[in-house]
Amino acid sequence: MSEIIQTLTVYALPVLFAITFHEAAHGYVARLFGDATATLEGRVTLNPLKHIDPIGTIAVPVGILLLSKLLGGPALLFGWAKPVPVDFGQLRRPKQDMLWVALAGPAANMLMAIAWAIGLRILFDSGERAGFWFEMCQAGIHINLVLMALNLLPILPLDGGRILFSLLPNRLAWQYGRMEPYGMWVVIALLATGMLTTLISPLVAGGEWILRLFL
Template structure:
């Protein structure tokens, strides 16, 4: 049980900030492109309390970590925060600007993965031997790359789905958007059939390759 608690403690800070900053980035970029909805709702902030969803940010990741530790298997660690409200109609160029608002979240996750990796390298080179802090930095890399990869899946309403919508011609984009009510069902089916790991693997590999450029 002690090892389970330690694992949760190691992942807690990286996961909370990975999810929190992901959502804050959406609101910040939306504000840049003309939509103040998230700012008016107090969601353009780095305060985790404003973004935490008790189920998605805490319960689901903890259950995944518990299952992985107790069963001795790896798994896709994921979670979610309270969605930042974005009124795409208030963006200066709604369809075009949607791409940048959507890409902001995964982009911040990649940036955080790089920062955690640099921190890990600096700790190792300076002789830090505390397993807790080394483990936290390594977890920060893994968590952020996983959230980036999951969110870039081209399934609406995930960020990847928004990006695809923005890039498609108008008629195809509106047809594609009809998938959105079924997005969560598609995601669960992919997870249940073990296809989710296969689909995110290329993006994870790319993310790992980018992180290594800074080491």
């Protein structure tokens, strides 16, 4: 039990920060491109209380960690926050600007992974090779790379789906958009069959290559 509590403590802040920065980035970039919806609702903030979803931010990550510890297997740790409201119709160029709003979330996770990697390097250079903060930095890198990779999958309503929608010609984009109600079921099916890890692995590897520039 003490090992589980220690693991939860190590992962708590990285999960909270990863999801909070991801959502705040969406709202901030949406404001830059003309939609102030998230700002007016107080969601362009780093206050985690504004973004926490009891299920996605707490129950799901904790459940995954507990199961991984009990079963002794690796954890594909992920979660989500309350989606930041974006009125794409308010963007100056709705379809084109959607790309930048969607890309902001994964980009924020990549930047956070870099920040955790720099922290890990500082600890390593100071002679610390283990301990609470060392493990937290490792957890921060892992969580942010997984969230970045997961959200870049070209499946609506994930960010990657929005990016693909923005890049497709209009006719194909609207046809593709009709798949959005089924997108999360696709993600769940991929997770249940173990295919999700396979699909995001190249994206995680790409993020790790970038991180090696800072380590």
